[in-house]
Amino acid sequence: MSASLDDLPLRDDLRGQKPYGAPQAPLPVALNVNENTHPVPQEVADDILDSVARALRDVNRYPDREFTPLREAFADYLGHGLTRDQIWAANGSNEVLQHILQAFGGPGRTAFSFAPTYSMYPIITRGTGATWTAGTRGHDFTLDPADAASQVEAAAPDVVFLCAPNNPTGTPLPLDVVEAVYDATDGIVIVDEAYQEFAPHDERSALTLLPGRERLVVSRTMSKAFAFAGARVGYLAADPAFIDALRLVRLPYHLSALTQAAATAALHHAPTMLRMVDEIVAQRDRISATVEALGYRPYESWTNFVLFNGVEDSAATWHALYERGILVRDVGIPHHLRVTAGTEDETTAFLDALASVGSAS
Known part of the structure; x- marks a missing residue:
């Protein structure tokens, strides 16, 4: 039988703590950890x-x-x-x-x-x-x-x-x-x-x-x-x-x-790399406008992701998107989900999937 953490002389202040654990699932559209989904040129x-x-x-x-x-x-x-x-x-x-x-x-x-x-x-x-x-x-x-x-x-x-x-x-x-x-x-x-x-x-x-x-x-x-x-x-x-x-x-x-x-x-290629940022910002703003049109409430974002409110059941919506091949992030704030701005195709896939899940609360 293998040992458990309780069997080891772990520091007392670490007992009961959980490691960082964002899901890494092999889904077609992964928009949960705020990666830059554009490949390096x-x-x-x-x-x-x-x-x-x-x-x-x-x-x-x-x-x-x-x-x-x-x-x-x-x-x-x-x-x-x-x-x-x-x-x-x-x-x-x-x-x-x-x-x-x-x-x-x-x-x-x-x-x-x-x-x-x-x-x-x-x-x-x-x-x-x-x-x-x-x-x-x-x-x-x-x-x-x-x-x-x-x-x-x-x-x-x-x-x-x-x-x-x-x-x-x-x-x-x-x-x-x-x-x-x-x-x-x-x-x-x-x-x-x-x-x-x-x-x-x-x-x-x-x-x-x-x-x-x-x-x-x-x-x-x-x-x-x-x-x-x-x-x-x-x-x-x-x-x-x-x-x-x-x-x-x-x-x-x-x-x-x-x-x-x-x-x-x-x-040394900073200007080329940063041109991708403008494309991502355009998709971020597209996400904000579209989720709002679907009845959700997006927050102002200066990042490569959008947090939106109005999700009746965060866990259920997260799972419904998962079943459609879309991975987003449940950040633990009730009635909220977070999505990374991906490529134009990835963003379209997310928005189509969200629209198919149902209306906002």
């Missing part, structure tokens, strides 16, 4: 393959521990006068966030955000031994600067997560909220801009707030806009001293030479 893929092939020639050696060319490429991509000394990267933005919690969280410390928000924040927090605390949002999932600051001041956390725009709701986060929260705490403030490229082009990034704020960090990912979910590359921008703190907790040579080569090559 052929000319970009060819360049990435060439770069990886060159890196393979020296794969018997450890990679550049400081991943210097990649940090320079990220600084060039982000702009705002950033230099490589202000850039960090890891295997997906989740590992970037884990590094932050390892350096500034841990036993006896707390992390805070406003629920509902990204489900990995409490998992990463507890995994590093810190305590998770959640505040509240407005009825439409927005945050008011004064209220947000008041909640943070009362909680007195060591780390604050601000998801901008928010996942799973798509809600924009005004920069005055970031400023108010930063002024209300002596802890680290993380602005998670995983979906920033899907926001309106004229909207400012929290990167503009970095000068003079050594406790502020802006996290990004290549998974969404750059169609790099399978490559696992996340990064952040912060004060150089903050980057030094992360060096204390990272594992040696944590970014493989192949990952560095692939990501650097992709960044």
Whole structure:
């Protein structure tokens, strides 16, 4: 008989916890985990393959521990006068966030955000031994600067997560909220801009707030806009001293030479990759308009997904779509479902299936 978790000397604070578990089902249309469903363009893929092939020639050696060319490429991509000394990267933005919690969280410390928000924040927090605390949002999932600051001041956390725009709701986060929260705490403030490229082009990034704020960090990912979910590359921008703190907790040579080569090559084609973003935004807006016409209530989204209300039975509708070959996400908010904006054909398949399921409540 095989052992169970109860038979192992697991940490007490991990007992009863559940791992991240988004379904991975082999359905024709998978729109549940906010991937970029557009494939990497052929000319970009060819360049990435060439770069990886060159890196393979020296794969018997450890990679550049400081991943210097990649940090320079990220600084060039982000702009705002950033230099490589202000850039960090890891295997997906989740590992970037884990590094932050390892350096500034841990036993006896707390992390805070406003629920509902990204489900990995409490998992990463507890995994590093810190305590998770959640505040509240407005009825439409927005945050008011004064209220947000008041909640943070009362909680007195060591780390604050601000998801901008928010996942799973798509809600924009005004920069005055970031400023108010930063002024209300002596802890680290993380602005998670995983979906920033899907926001309106004229909207400012929290990167503009970095000068003079050594406790502020802006996290990004290549998974969404750059169609790099399978490559696992996340990064952040912060004060150089903050980057030094992360060096204390990272594992040696944590970014493989192949990952560095692939990501650097992709960044050299940023304009081509970002043209896909405009196509995805068009499908996102199409989803919002059509689900509203079907009687549902979509929320404003600056991401590559749409959360909509008015679902009489979330589980039943999710299952009905599943039976039609469409995988969406039940995020645990009653009467809501979330769907990723896919290709035009995938979006059509979802909207046709949703229309066939029945009317909204």
